[in-house]
Amino acid sequence: MDNLEKEIDLNEIDYIIANHGEVDHSGSLPALMEKIPNTPIYCTANGVKSLTGQYHHPEWNYQVVKTGDSIDIGNGKKLVFVEMRMLHWPDSMATYLTGDNILFSNDAFGQHFAVEELFNDKADQCMLWEEAIKYYANILTPFSPLVKKKIEEIQGLNLPIDIIATSHGSIWRENPLQIVEKYYEWSQNYKEDQITVVYDTMWDGTKQLAHKISAEIARISPNTRVKIYNISKTNKNDIMTKVFKSKAIALGSPTVYGSILSSVGGWLEFLKELKYKDKKAAVFGCYGWGGEGTKVLRERLTDAGFMVVDAEAKSLWNPEEADFQNAEEIARALCQ
Secondary structure, three states: OHHHHHHOOHHHOOOEEOOOOOHHHHOOHHHHHHHOOOOOEEEOHHHHHHHHHHHOOOOOOEEEOOOOOEEEEEOOEEEEEEEOOOOOOOOOEEEEEOOOOEEEEEOOOOOOOOOOOOEHHHOOHHHHHHHHHHHHHHHHHHHHHHHHHHHHHHHHOOOOOOEEEEOOOOEEOOOOHHHHHHHHHHOOOOOOOEEEEEEOOOOOHHHHHHHHHHHHHHHHOOOOEEEEEEOOOOOHHHHHHHHHHOOEEEEEOOEEOOEEOHHHHHHHHHHHHHOOOOOEEEEEEEEOOOOOHHHHHHHHHHHOOOEEEEEEEEEEOOOOHHHHHHHHHHHHHHHO
């Protein structure tokens, strides 16, 4: 608000465009409306529901728009609205500014990443693309069929796009359509020649199996990239980005009271939410009593949409030679 008032008299604002009602987009809106209470707010019908539900101001001057609607803002320019329902909220939309050819894309094409110089060509390219795929993998993957369809719809409009101004991360001004092309690729059951091994461990027995599986994958298929992560020691979003890139995963947990470690159980809930498609999985783990852990892992992974291979490593107490041979079988099954 302070920065905005340094640039313009707030009473000169003609319109407020609310592309999305989530609080990281709209949190300052109540403070703004206190100063300019009658200013029209352009948003989708679901945007009205979101904003009134969060801030309890049904009296605000909402103007409901849908795809293709526009407003003339003078100087021969218009704002054209494009609904982006479920990308990634029901109320989401994008706004296109004619003349300047800017697509204000809302959450699409963004990153949780700050670039001091604002623009994609000024960013560290390795960090930019890693953050871009992490953003897609952890937020937009469940809606991939909608992403593909919406990109095709936008392409069908034949709009010249010189800048994509996202709500998060860098502004794409150098070859802005490169991120659109990547989204189209990522939306189609994306995978690379990579396998990710994910585990948590109690007394390092399951950890031993995890590292043996990783080593066997590298031996059997040298060109396959192998990643290995302890769920308790690595950010879940970083792990999920590697899973997104992978053609297969191996998941391990010791058996705990007839089930699995809570850290693994919580991670599996997140995995299920993301609805990854066309990926294989294997299970492994140690146990001391009943040994139900691998059965639970198998059921949860199947429920999350993974094709779970028959091979598994299930070690009574700490692993020994026979268990390491099972780890090799897992590696072969995942590499096929």
